[in-house]
Amino acid sequence: MKKKKREEHTNSERWLLSYSDFMTLLMILFVVLYAMSSIDQAKFAQLSQSLNMAMGGGKSIIAKENGTDANKKTTPIDTNVQQSEQAKMQDLKKQVDKYLKDNNMSSSVSTQLDQRGLIVSLNNTLFFDTGNADIKPDFQNELIGIAKILNQIKNNIRIEGHTDTVPISNSQFSSNWQLSCARAANVTQFLIDKAGIPANKLSAVGYSEYRPVSDNSTEEGRAKNRRVDIIIENSEFNKIDNNVKGNSSNTNTNSNDNTNSSDNTK
CATH class of the missing domain: 1.10.1200 (Non-ribosomal Peptide Synthetase Peptidyl Carrier Protein; Chain A)
Incomplete structure (x- = not known):
């Protein structure tokens, strides 16, 4: 089978x-x-x-x-850098505050720390004549003293010019844009020429009346808004400042400003 x-x-x-x-x-x-x-x-x-x-x-x-593991490794380093920078800013603020107190300038120059860094606000009345962008000779030495303290750290410095909402019209400036830009530019040039701050650390911008810190409906509020801010930028804000173009420019002028009335308090 x-x-x-x-x-x-x-x-x-x-x-x-x-x-x-x-x-x-x-x-x-x-x-x-x-x-x-x-x-x-x-x-x-x-x-x-x-x-x-x-x-x-x-x-x-x-x-x-x-991914995540790498972020966990870098986060403590970033935090340490930010904390170290914040400590330097606080120490710088203490030095400026002491200088202002010793020179009887605390009522005209103020300091504060915010997300941008250290802000030193100069009252326009103390440093500028009405409707003028030239720094008064009487207070140039005091401004040099402040600048030398600020120059102790390598952070970039941003100069901002600000005005109130009262229109200006004179033979030199036809708008608040021009006045704020000119004051910021003059302070910047002064810090380069007289205080020895490297030009590549500095930038200048004018904001006219559009960055108020107080109410423009009162004289007291308008006086606070008429200022030049010296900002010691922290590294985080410096990245934003260098990569994002703002709407304001130190060459910007507002042709729609009302120039019929003159400002006697700027």
């Missing part, structure tokens, strides 16, 4: 071996492409996650290096 031949068992899962090899080669290809080029980290993280899911899950080594 003839024996029956045993049926050969067909392996239906052979394709998995080829598929696994293909996926491995595909992953290697993308890793090599990543190593040879600079790509967006967020997009690469998405790509890495997709590959991991396609290959059956697992944790991504690359995601750990470029």
